[in-house]
Amino acid sequence: MASSTSSTSPCAACKFLRRKCQPECVFAPYFPPDQPQKFANVHKVFGASNVTKLLNELLPHQREDAVNSLAYEADMRLRDPVYGCVGVISLLQHQLRQLQLDLSCAKSELSKYQNLGLINHHQNLGINNLIAAAGGGGGGAAHHHHHQFFPRDRHHHHQAIAMNSYDAASSLLAMNVSASLGGQFHHTPRADDRSRNIIDPS
Numbered sequence: 001m002a003s004s005t006s007s008t009s010p011c012a013a014c015k016f017l018r019r020k021c022q023p024e025c026v027f028a029p030y031f032p033p034d035q036p037q038k039f040a041n042v043h044k045v046f047g048a049s050n051v052t053k054l055l056n057e058l059l060p061h062q063r064e065d066a067v068n069s070l071a072y073e074a075d076m077r078l079r080d081p082v083y084g085c086v087g088v089i090s091l092l093q094h095q096l097r098q099l100q101l102d103l104s105c106a107k108s109e110l111s112k113y114q115n116l117g118l119i120n121h122h123q124n125l126g127i128n129n130l131i132a133a134a135g136g137g138g139g140g141a142a143h144h145h146h147h148q149f150f151p152r153d154r155h156h157h158h159q160a161i162a163m164n165s166y167d168a169a170s171s172l173l174a175m176n177v178s179a180s181l182g183g184q185f186h187h188t189p190r191a192d193d194r195s196r197n198i199i200d201p202s
Contacts, residue, residue, distance in 0.1 A: 009033040010033065011031050011032065011039075012027075012031040012034075012035055012036045012039040013028075013031045013039045013043075014028075015033065016039055016043065017043075017048060026052060026055050026063075027039070027051075030064060030067040031067075038071050041071065041074040041075055042070050042074045044078070045073070045077050046074065051067075054066065054070075055067070073085050
């Protein structure tokens, strides 16, 4: 009777090295049979003996991360023999610094617009308070309504206030002059005027 043979396939490492995959094979958990290129790259860059030595020095829970790191470094080294994964890291760091600079500039611009909006708000509030104080003596519901002015309307608003003040002063001056002139011309009739009004009886 023929002895039963194992139906499991050898790991990618043992298959690549053309050796029998033992149950205690250190490569088997991390280089499955369906990923032959993964071990081929690691072996080409680091060597199978060096990888075996490294895995034997690590704790079992650290070996998977170490193999994934070796596989990534080997793949990057084959793509870029000069810089390898260092080139990718440098590129990512440069992109990160650029994004941080862009973010800082965007925050600075946003702060400027926020400060400008706050200044405009206080200026508009001050103008509205002045308008309310100037029109408070007249009474009526219209004086309780606050208008919102933009910076481009302030110049026209100040001109309108100045013209109204000038018109009011002119009217008051005209009234005073009229009153003064009326007082000068309003006088009692002289004696010769009264004599002219007496009818001669003859």
